[in-house]
Amino acid sequence: MNSTIDTILSHRSIRKFKSEPLKQAQLDIIIDAARASSTSSYLMAYTMIGVTDPDKKRALASISNQSYIEENGHFILFCGDYHRHMLYASDKEKAVMAQNVQSTEYFMIATVDATIAAQNMTIAAESLGIGVCYIGSIKRDLDLVNDLFDLPEHVVPLFGLALGYPDEQQEIKPKLPKDAVYFENSYKDDPSHKDVLAQFDQTIEAYYRTRSTNKRTDSWTNQMIKTLHNERNNRLTPYVKEKKFNNR
Ligand SMILES: Cc1cc2nc3c(=O)[nH]c(=O)nc-3n(C[C@H](O)[C@H](O)[C@H](O)COP(=O)(O)O)c2cc1C
Structure with missing residues (x-):
């Protein structure tokens, strides 16, 4: 249809990169793409920290x-970030702001802003032939990430983006079909919802069975039942609250 759509529809996560470092001009332009994103109330409630220090990369790995x-x-x-927003506030103003940014809404705004910026960066990077993989598993040790990057109060790490020139060929991973994720005018939870998922299970089973690496026998619905049996990260809730997010 056009090259932007082609780029988006060709997405696959890349987890093996060539040793060639990213060209500085390309890095600059993908940072600009992130900065150009829509943002709630003009807050731009996020920060990106590029990691070049080999010791810090080793720790993240x-x-x-x-x-x-x-x-x-x-x-x-x-990172979600309201630190900079208070830098020019008086102590009295800061006290009110520091209270208010602890609401669930401000936490959501920060995570959404950061995610939109990251996805704009992803599309820009992929359009330049750079592969990416989001890394949510940095949350396995939030306290260490916090210390590694000297994150102040009102700044929480959300996820990482690994980027580089692809050194692997990955098939595109099938995604839920339109009928499963797009409804009109109301949530449609009739029996057809389950039928669409059953059909998707067949698609994903064939994909897992035939893909070139990490072949497996699994369906999407089964995978989700297993995934949502994981309690996930017990440390996240207290950590986020300690950083003065999502307390109200
Ligand atoms: C917020 C987020 C966190 C993710 N974290 C990881 C991760 O820690 N490790 C990993 O290998 N992939 C991670 N991924 C990549 C997903 O596994 C991947 O996007 C998904 O399986 C779909 O595959 P695709 O990106 O190739 O289409 C993450 C993706 C997102 C959006």
Whole structure:
């Protein structure tokens, strides 16, 4: 249809990068693409931290259990951030602001702003032939990430983006069909919803069975039942609250 749509529809996560570092001009332009994003109330409630220090990359690779982060490519940590918003406030103003940003709404705004910026960066990067993989597993040790990057109060790490020139060919991973994720005028939870998922299970089973790497026998619905049996990160809730987010 056009090259932007082609780029978006060709997305696949890349987890193996060439040793060639990203060109500075390309890095600058993808940072600009992130900065150009829509943002709630003009807050731009996020910060990106590019990680070039080999020791910090090694630590991130270990925390997230993804060795390629240490080996090659670039890494950008995306954080929700209301620190800068208070820098010009008086003590009296800051006291009120510091209370208000602890609402669930401000927490959501920060995560949404950071995510939109990251996805704009992703599309820009992929359009330049750079592969990316989001890394949520940095949350496996939030306290260490916090210390590694000197994150102040009102700044929380959300996820990372590993970027580099692809050194692997990955098939495109099938996604839920339109009938499963797009409804009109109301949520449509009739029996057809389950039928669409059953059909998708067949698609994803064939994909897992035939893809070139990490072949497996699994369906999407089964995978989701297993995934949502994981309690996930017990430390996240207190950590976020300690950083003065999502307390009200
Ligand atoms: C917020 C977020 C966090 C993710 N965290 C990880 C991660 O820690 N490790 C990883 O290998 N992939 C991670 N991924 C990539 C997903 O596994 C991947 O996007 C999904 O399986 C779909 O595959 P695709 O990106 O190739 O289409 C993450 C994706 C998102 C959006």
